[in-house]
Amino acid sequence: MIDWCEKCEEMMQPFLDGSLSADEVKEAERHLEKCHWCAKRYHFEERLRHYVRVATAEPMSADLKAKLAALRTPLH
Amino acid sequence: MSESAPTAADTRRLAEEARARVRFEEEALELSDQVYRVARRLVGTREEAEDLVQQAYERAFRSWRQFTPGTNMRAWLLRILTNLNIDRGRRQQRSPQTTSIDTEAGDYFLYNKLESQVPDENPDEERVLERLSQDSIVDALADVPHDFRDVLVLVDIGEFSYADAAQILDIPMGTVMSRLHRGRRILKKNLADEAVPT
Numbered sequence: 001m002i003d004w005c006e007k008c009e010e011m012m013q014p015f016l017d018g019s020l021s022a023d024e025v026k027e028a029e030r031h032l033e034k035c036h037w038c039a040k041r042y043h044f045e046e047r048l049r050h051y052v053r054v055a056t057a058e059p060m061s062a063d064l065k066a067k068l069a070a071l072r073t074p075l076h
Numbered sequence: 077m078s079e080s081a082p083t084a085a086d087t088r089r090l091a092e093e094a095r096a097r098v099r100f101e102e103e104a105l106e107l108s109d110q111v112y113r114v115a116r117r118l119v120g121t122r123e124e125a126e127d128l129v130q131q132a133y134e135r136a137f138r139s140w141r142q143f144t145p146g147t148n149m150r151a152w153l154l155r156i157l158t159n160l161n162i163d164r165g166r167r168q169q170r171s172p173q174t175t176s177i178d179t180e181a182g183d184y185f186l187y188n189k190l191e192s193q194v195p196d197e198n199p200d201e202e203r204v205l206e207r208l209s210q211d212s213i214v215d216a217l218a219d220v221p222h223d224f225r226d227v228l229v230l231v232d233i234g235e236f237s238y239a240d241a242a243q244i245l246d247i248p249m250g251t252v253m254s255r256l257h258r259g260r261r262i263l264k265k266n267l268a269d270e271a272v273p274t
Contacts, residue, residue: 012183013257041187044201048186051205052263053233055213060112064126068108068133072101073094 004031008038012045100140104133107150114234115157117217118226128164132157151240154230158244186264190271207271216266224259227252232260 011028014020020028032039082090108129115132116125135156136143143152190207191199220228230241231252238256242249 009182009184013260019253040201041184044187044204045183047201047205048208048264049232051208052213052217053235055210056117056217056233057113058116058122060109060129061122061126064112064129065108067130068105071130071133071137072105073097073137075098 189268227255228259
């Protein structure tokens with residue numbers, strides 16, 4: 001017998017990347033509708049990816065910005 | 077060969093080239109925040125990232141004619157930056173060190189670990205996510221071995237496609253996908269280790 005939660009765990013990354021086939025997406029969605037336990041974990045993963053992007057963002061310093069602007073070819 | 081005065085056509089061509097160059101430089105500078113954001117997580121310190129971005133822009137501005145207008149300039153800049161990073165002494169590893177990394181725990185592992193730390197019964201996902209501090213994310217990412225981290229940073233932070241990441245790192249797309257998959261698991265394993273006292 002298929003362990004659908006285990007299968008869903010395997011499909012989570014490609015599901016969120018949008019790289020599953022249409023049939024596989026349907027399969028995962030059918031399970032996620034019924035399984036709150038897996039659905040929570042999918043939602044968490046989605047939020048985590050967003051959080052990683054936000055948490056690791058560090059603005060560029062004004063100093064570097066000025067240095068890069070100074071590399072431009074002078075206009076005559 | 078005798079030198080002759082520039083013709084009107086020459087003058088027009090030079091003016092057109094100067095305009096193309098200005099357009100190129102402006103477009104590249106507009107992308108600098110995004111380039112820096114990726115560079116910052118490819119290397120260990122802010123100083124290294126700043127040096128790297130500056131060198132990459134110097135090189136890009138010197139070789140601007142090699143850029144094909146209409147193609148992805150952000151990927152082109154990152155390709156230059158990644159090559160410089162490797163030239164700076166980072167040994168390029170064709171086959172990354174994988175033996176000592178346990179990623180067999182699966183993709184639900186982090187959630188399960190964190191959920192067990194939340195005192196409430198059946199907490200929602202936001203409460204579980206709150207167990208992770210911003211610093212713990214930065215540290216956990218820095219601890220991912222660089223072959224995996226490069227792909228993770230390009231795709232999950234830089235939001236590049238698999239194909240762009242493959243081109244930037246000069247590796248096959250299948251390798252991008254497998255390193256990304258494992259890299260995310262390693263990141264989650266590191267996060268679980270940081271967030272959950274053993």
